[in-house]
Amino acid sequence: MPRVVRIRLEKIQRDFLWGGGALEQKPHLVRWSIVCLDKRSGGLGVKSLGAFNRALLGKWIWRFANERKALWNQVIRGKYGEERGGWRSCESREAYEFGLWKAISKMGHQVTHFVGFVVGDGEKVKFWKDKWCETIPLSEAFSSLLALASNKEAWVNEVWTAEGEGGGSWNPCFNRPFNDWELEEVERLFCCLEGKKVR
Known part of the structure; x- marks a missing residue:
């Protein structure tokens, strides 16, 4: 999810939670990072969209490595190739290339530090x-x-x-x-x- 979209959606969530709207500004009584904590940690359990998005992108990296016979996997490997070992696809070298798989591939480099x-x-x-x-x-x-x-x-x-x-x-x-x-x-x-x- 693009950063601008995530920020806008989180603003809508905050405004809804605090009863504000487009025409009125109400003070936010608690930091959003605390609201996003789970209930046992004193938060409301609202999902952080940034963390949730990173988790979903990481899941696709895992699926790329494990679902070798799936059609979508074969299409990605056919278009971008794959690094030896099969854990990640090769990066796109085209400057104009953008889209979902580029974001997933970018996340793959961050995920490998935790694997x-x-x-x-x-x-x-x-x-x-x-x-x-x-x-x-x-x-x-x-x-x-x-x-x-x-x-x-x-x-x-x-x-x-x-x-x-x-x-x-x-x-x-x-x-x-x-x-x-x-x-x-x-x-x-x-x-x-x-x-x-x-x-």
């Missing part, structure tokens, strides 16, 4: 950039090692080397050998990866 992954085969989760091993992406937890990584866009399955039945080891590739002061950081990375594996 954590459970690794299956490792083909859809980025080793450095997705949140799968820690509460933050490895790129943030080990930024100095990311700077040395030869493939900053590596997928989890590209860094995992399978050995025998269900076994394997982590083999991230770096541009150069480590200096003495970097070894502690490397050890922390491998401690973080310990016990994690690709199926």
Whole structure:
């Protein structure tokens, strides 16, 4: 929903709640942010249109990743393409492009900061950039090692080397050998990866 429309609708809601109208201005007795709190928190439980709109856009991001066979999904993937991994569509590069899917796609970049992954085969989760091993992406937890990584866009399955039945080891590739002061950081990375594996 466009910001201007949301602001106008919230003004209509506020005016209705406080008994005002187009011709008269009545004072608002409580801040709108308090009115939007749920009843247990002391509010009236009125939905914040901004938060509700973001939640609905986020739901479409989830549906895009999970409803692969739906016709609408195939149309979006056909028009925009999709990023490897299938979690998001590619962004539109056309300057005049606008509309619902552009808003949904924009929300997708905000949603990914709150999404954590459970690794299956490792083909859809980025080793450095997705949140799968820690509460933050490895790129943030080990930024100095990311700077040395030869493939900053590596997928989890590209860094995992399978050995025998269900076994394997982590083999991230770096541009150069480590200096003495970097070894502690490397050890922390491998401690973080310990016990994690690709199926």
